Amino acid sequence: MHIHPAAAVTGALLGLSALVLSATAAQAAPARDQPGNPVTVSHRGASAYAPENTLASIDKAAALRIAWVENDVQRTQDGKLVIMHDTTLNRTTNVETLFPSRAPWKISDFTLAEIQKLDAGSWFNRKFAGERVPTLGRYLNRVEHNHQKLLMEVKAPELYPDIERQTLNELDNAGWLDREHLKSRLILQSFSADSLKNIHRQEADVKTGFLGMPAVADLPAYARFADQINPSHKTVTTAYIAAVHRLKGPHARPLELFTWTVDDGPTAVALARMGADGIITNAPDVVRNALEQKSFGLFIPSFP
Structure with a gap:
């Protein structure tokens, strides 16, 4: 199939224009x-x-x-x-086991070091045991x-x-x-x-x-x-x-x-x-x- 050179150039320019317009829209859109x-x-x-x-x-x-x-x-x-x-920490960690006397186990009542001792995975599935906060x-x-x-x-x-x-x-x-x-x-x-x-x-x-x-x-x-x-x-x-x-x-x-x-x-x-x-x-x-x-x-x- 033969394509006229002018048509090829026109097609290439149209394709480039489409890409530029697409990129501009992408910048403006969510x-x-x-x-x-x-x-x-x-x-x-x-x-x-x-x-x-x-x-x-x-x-x-x-x-x-x-x-x-x-x-x-x-x-x-x-x-x-x-x-x-x-x-609170008790739904998604083992805080009740490690710190049983500290109900209601508010995050704001625990230090980072204490929270990082907790298992945040086993409650979901045993294969996630040891996952941390x-x-x-x-x-x-x-x-x-x-x-x-x-x-x-x-x-x-x-x-x-x-x-x-x-x-x-x-x-x-x-x-x-x-x-x-x-x-x-x-x-x-x-x-x-x-x-x-x-x-x-x-x-x-x-x-x-x-x-x-x-x-x-x-x-x-x-x-x-x-x-x-x-x-x-x-x-x-x-x-x-x-x-x-x-x-x-x-x-x-x-x-x-x-x-x-x-x-x-x-x-x-x-x-x-x-x-x-x-x-x-x-x-x-x-x-x-x-x-x-x-x-x-x-x-x-x-x-x-």
């Missing part, structure tokens, strides 16, 4: 797994398959090719930041090593005065407040509007998300300090997502909506069709696979 699909976020890591908020859990997410991981940060008695969801610093290093992105919840900030500044300092020391991370690899979220205001006041370039579902009339006030509104999927409606998207956040981009916690394909697909920007899930492969199939007009149930 970091999505696939165009038109919500971001899949591993809740406390791939916590359906490994103990939550551990290095094993984010490693499992990486093995599943999931870029975004979610975690929770809290503070020990001696002022160190650790990764843990509950404000990670410090924030160690966790950040592993996320970086895995080339992942981080949605971090500042947990129960009312218990830990000035934890926002301490968290930002650790992020900065680990290199997470540079242009690359701020642009597309880091979001801080909280159920506390005051905590998010503190973060925005101290580091205005950090992307933030409010965990909850403010009334539509109150959304403009939240848009002054939050880039995302992140409610439970059980309360989300198409109209609410549209109301969120009509507003621009503190970085002059449309507000986003990430929703939680979704572990089945049909619900994930329904939320995608409603316009959700992100889906937080314990089973990220199930959600991701369902969303990819939805892109081709198909839905085939996925199972771990």
